[in-house]
Amino acid sequence: MKTMTLKKKLLAAFLFAGLVPVFSAGAYLYWQSSQAIEAEVMTQLSATRTLKANALQSYFKLLKNQTLALAHEEQVKDAFEAFEAGFHNYSREQRLSAIDATVFRKKLEDYYVGNYGAEYKKQNNGKDVDARSLMNLSDNGLALQYAYIADNEQALGSKHLLDSYRKGKSEYHSAHADFHPNMREFLERFELYDIFLIDAATGDIVYTVYKELDFGTSLKNGPYSTSGLGRVFRKAMEVSSPDEAVMEDYSTYTPSYDGPAGFIATPIWVDGQKKGVIAFQISFDKVNSISLEKTGSAKTLETFLVGSDFKMRSDSRMDTTNRNVRASFRNPESGSIQTPAMVRAIGGETIQQVGPNYLKKDAVMSIAPFEVLGNRWAIQTVIDADEAFASLSTMRVAFVVFLLVSGAIISFFAAWFARSLAGALTKVTEGLRVEAEKVATTSVALADLSTKLSEATTEQAASLQETVASIDEISAMISRNADSAGASTRTSETSTLAARKGKEKVELMLESISAIANGNKEIIDQMQKSNREISEIVKVIEEISLKTQVINEIVFQTKLLSFNASVEAARAGEHGKGFAVVAEEVGNLASMSGKAATEITDMLTKSVKRVTEIVDGTKGLMESLIRQSKEKVEQGTSTAHECAQALDEILVNVSSVNEMVREIATASQEQSQGVIEVNKAMSELDQVTQSNSASAMESSHSAGELKFQAEQLNQLIDELRSLVAGELSSQKQTFDSAPRSSGPTAGEPRRSQGNVVPFKSSKPAGKLVSSPVKQSEFKKASGISSDAPSANDPRFEDV
Amino acid sequence: MGTTKNHSSTDASRFMEFSLGGESFAVDLLLVKEVITPPEMTPIPKSAAHVSGLINLRGLVLTVIDARKLLGIQPEKATTENAVIIFDLGERLVGVIVDSIQKVLHVPVENVKPVPDADAATPYMKGIIQFDNKLTMLIDPEILLAGTPSAKHRAA
Numbered sequence: 001m002k003t004m005t006l007k008k009k010l011l012a013a014f015l016f017a018g019l020v021p022v023f024s025a026g027a028y029l030y031w032q033s034s035q036a037i038e039a040e041v042m043t044q045l046s047a048t049r050t051l052k053a054n055a056l057q058s059y060f061k062l063l064k065n066q067t068l069a070l071a072h073e074e075q076v077k078d079a080f081e082a083f084e085a086g087f088h089n090y091s092r093e094q095r096l097s098a099i100d101a102t103v104f105r106k107k108l109e110d111y112y113v114g115n116y117g118a119e120y121k122k123q124n125n126g127k128d129v130d131a132r133s134l135m136n137l138s139d140n141g142l143a144l145q146y147a148y149i150a151d152n153e154q155a156l157g158s159k160h161l162l163d164s165y166r167k168g169k170s171e172y173h174s175a176h177a178d179f180h181p182n183m184r185e186f187l188e189r190f191e192l193y194d195i196f197l198i199d200a201a202t203g204d205i206v207y208t209v210y211k212e213l214d215f216g217t218s219l220k221n222g223p224y225s226t227s228g229l230g231r232v233f234r235k236a237m238e239v240s241s242p243d244e245a246v247m248e249d250y251s252t253y254t255p256s257y258d259g260p261a262g263f264i265a266t267p268i269w270v271d272g273q274k275k276g277v278i279a280f281q282i283s284f285d286k287v288n289s290i291s292l293e294k295t296g297s298a299k300t301l302e303t304f305l306v307g308s309d310f311k312m313r314s315d316s317r318m319d320t321t322n323r324n325v326r327a328s329f330r331n332p333e334s335g336s337i338q339t340p341a342m343v344r345a346i347g348g349e350t351i352q353q354v355g356p357n358y359l360k361k362d363a364v365m366s367i368a369p370f371e372v373l374g375n376r377w378a379i380q381t382v383i384d385a386d387e388a389f390a391s392l393s394t395m396r397v398a399f400v401v402f403l404l405v406s407g408a409i410i411s412f413f414a415a416w417f418a419r420s421l422a423g424a425l426t427k428v429t430e431g432l433r434v435e436a437e438k439v440a441t442t443s444v445a446l447a448d449l450s451t452k453l454s455e456a457t458t459e460q461a462a463s464l465q466e467t468v469a470s471i472d473e474i475s476a477m478i479s480r481n482a483d484s485a486g487a488s489t490r491t492s493e494t495s496t497l498a499a500r501k502g503k504e505k506v507e508l509m510l511e512s513i514s515a516i517a518n519g520n521k522e523i524i525d526q527m528q529k530s531n532r533e534i535s536e537i538v539k540v541i542e543e544i545s546l547k548t549q550v551i552n553e554i555v556f557q558t559k560l561l562s563f564n565a566s567v568e569a570a571r572a573g574e575h576g577k578g579f580a581v582v583a584e585e586v587g588n589l590a591s592m593s594g595k596a597a598t599e600i601t602d603m604l605t606k607s608v609k610r611v612t613e614i615v616d617g618t619k620g621l622m623e624s625l626i627r628q629s630k631e632k633v634e635q636g637t638s639t640a641h642e643c644a645q646a647l648d649e650i651l652v653n654v655s656s657v658n659e660m661v662r663e664i665a666t667a668s669q670e671q672s673q674g675v676i677e678v679n680k681a682m683s684e685l686d687q688v689t690q691s692n693s694a695s696a697m698e699s700s701h702s703a704g705e706l707k708f709q710a711e712q713l714n715q716l717i718d719e720l721r722s723l724v725a726g727e728l729s730s731q732k733q734t735f736d737s738a739p740r741s742s743g744p745t746a747g748e749p750r751r752s753q754g755n756v757v758p759f760k761s762s763k764p765a766g767k768l769v770s771s772p773v774k775q776s777e778f779k780k781a782s783g784i785s786s787d788a789p790s791a792n793d794p795r796f797e798d799v
Numbered sequence: 800m801g802t803t804k805n806h807s808s809t810d811a812s813r814f815m816e817f818s819l820g821g822e823s824f825a826v827d828l829l830l831v832k833e834v835i836t837p838p839e840m841t842p843i844p845k846s847a848a849h850v851s852g853l854i855n856l857r858g859l860v861l862t863v864i865d866a867r868k869l870l871g872i873q874p875e876k877a878t879t880e881n882a883v884i885i886f887d888l889g890e891r892l893v894g895v896i897v898d899s900i901q902k903v904l905h906v907p908v909e910n911v912k913p914v915p916d917a918d919a920a921t922p923y924m925k926g927i928i929q930f931d932n933k934l935t936m937l938i939d940p941e942i943l944l945a946g947t948p949s950a951k952h953r954a955a
Contacts, residue, residue: 549879556836556879559900563815563834566903570813570828580813584903591902 007422014414022406026399034392041388042352045366048295049381052303055290060372063264064245066190071266071278079179080197080268080276086172087206091139093170104146111150123257136223141216148211159211160184184209193281198233200276212255228253228263236265236277247373260329284325288315300384308346308376310338341367345378357382364388429721436713443707450700457693464686475675482668485661492654499650506644517633527622534615538608545604548597555594562587816901816935820872823935825928830940832887834900863894886940893944906930
């Protein structure tokens, strides 16, 4: 119940209040009705049973009365006496020999084994019977059985239709002819199975209507002396009053092919003496017709009789195959009804009950003992429970429907009412809770805020320290800057000087290069000059050569002249001899001078060639050398020019560097000134931060208290809520949404880190600011003081 | 001068020695009218290949034969030493261009040998001059120039 919401509780209450009376009233009514119906059914059943019992009783009474009436009938007495006398005298009267007896026995044996045996086999599921052992007959019995059974032209089971045996005359035959039709008529009118007339002295059955195998046998020592008929005969013989009849309960009876047979018998009194016995074989067809007669329209209603051996005494309507009289005796296993109720009824109790019947089916039954002429039977009237209580089941359905409908209606109204009521309450609670949560949230937020504020101030202080440290570094850097600036000024001056020197050197170099260039030019000029001179020499040589040619020409001409002179001298003969010699000498001289001239020419040619070669060689070499030196000079010049340009640029840059360094120095001084001012401001800021931190602590403390109050309120509201909503889980949910401590009594701060104010700050607050702004560093940076800071800085203790 | 004296003391003949394609040839000095430097020549159309042309020698027109072409010697460039020998063949004057004129040989008669083998001889070869350990072929210009066109002696 604790976990249920108010709504559910209300709903449950309404349902309880509404449904319990409805249900109990309904249940009570249903119970009452069922009781009434059951009683009604029982009453009906017992009425039916009584009715049937009465009818059956009156039938058995009628049967008894019929027996008595026949026994007292004079005609029957006459008939008995006639049959008795005729029976006993028959073989003597007919003068039957042993041969006849043999013939009769032979014929009868054929009948016994053939007709009877076959029928027996048919009715007993193929079981054979030792028919010959039944042929325990007296001579008279044998002869009469032969006459009325074996020699009877009527078929088996219809032997009673023979009125009289025509072959030969005898007392018996004539008595038979006289009385048999009346007896048969009587049997048919009273619907009996058979009527027996028995000689009291010998036990011989002197007459039967149907002429079965019992006809002619003795009930004292014959084959059927121990049968039901035998027993009823003996009982009848013990009767003392003429108004008394006895009954033998159903048992298997061999002449009826071991089918069940019950008998009623009474003595035949003649002159106060029991001369004989008349016996009826009871027809269970008649009994069945009474018990099976329908009363009312119930389909499963039936009434039947059961004997003390629990075998059927009348057929069942519901189990016609196993529970009929014949089947019950043939197969007692499946044909008996030995229910506990039946056992009790046989024991004398009358039983009305609902329970499983012999077919293991729920049934309403009424069983009572049934006394029949000294035999204890039971009569049972039974009906299937389904049928009997059909109206009850209908009522049950109606009741359930009614219960469901009324339950639904009640539920609906209960739900509606519970919801509206619980809704109103929940709304109020929710409202309260929301407000409380708001307060809690606000206080938490406040606490958070003050925590944050505290953290922020701490952070601020830390930042301040960092800033101070940074400023310190900046200051250091500034002074380093200034130093560097000075150093770079010096360096730049040095480099200016170096650059200027370099420039001068380059200029000198340029001059040298141009001097080299000029020198080269002069060399070239000289070379060209010398070349020219050489070519002039060559020209002279060539002129010489030309002259030499002229000489050669002259030599040639001279030679020719000398030859011609020789020719003329030869022509002149002896006179010309001396001339010839002169001519020859001239020719020789000419040849010699020609030779010399040729040598001169050769030498000249050689020298010209040599000179030309030398000139050409020198010229080429000189040209390439001059070209190379020219290129080199040009290169050197351009390099020197570039160098000069670079140095110029260096000079310019150095001067601008100098300018910048001067500016840096100025700026550094200004920065230094600024840093001092910043330091001053920082110390002021530090003061403010400290006081901020203190304020944050105070507000955090207040917020904690507020939060505690809010939580108490919240708890109260939760109680109310759990009352209304019945959920413990909802409480949890509520508190999870708003962060809270483990309880207001817990003095431990939630965050041991401590920058949050605990709810009840019993500990010194100094712990809360764990790093109380490393003042020393700050001061060191600002250059004021250098007190070693401690966690218990006195400034924080009063927070 | 001494050698000349030696030659004159014996029965000696005079020959004009000239060179053609490096070989020395000689002719009887008496058959030579004169030697001249090669003058300007007027080519004769449709003439034989060895006929260089016509020249005017102091009013006389005569044919000039190229000895090299005539003798089937490879022609050489004209040098300053080229000369034309004017042969006086009695009936006619013929100019022959030679490479150069060597000298006037003055050799004893026994030094002029006949052509040793008739097979090797050609009709214009008159003999071999053995002189100064050197063999010079003696040519008969009349036979050599027999088939060549010629200018009649003072034909005009």
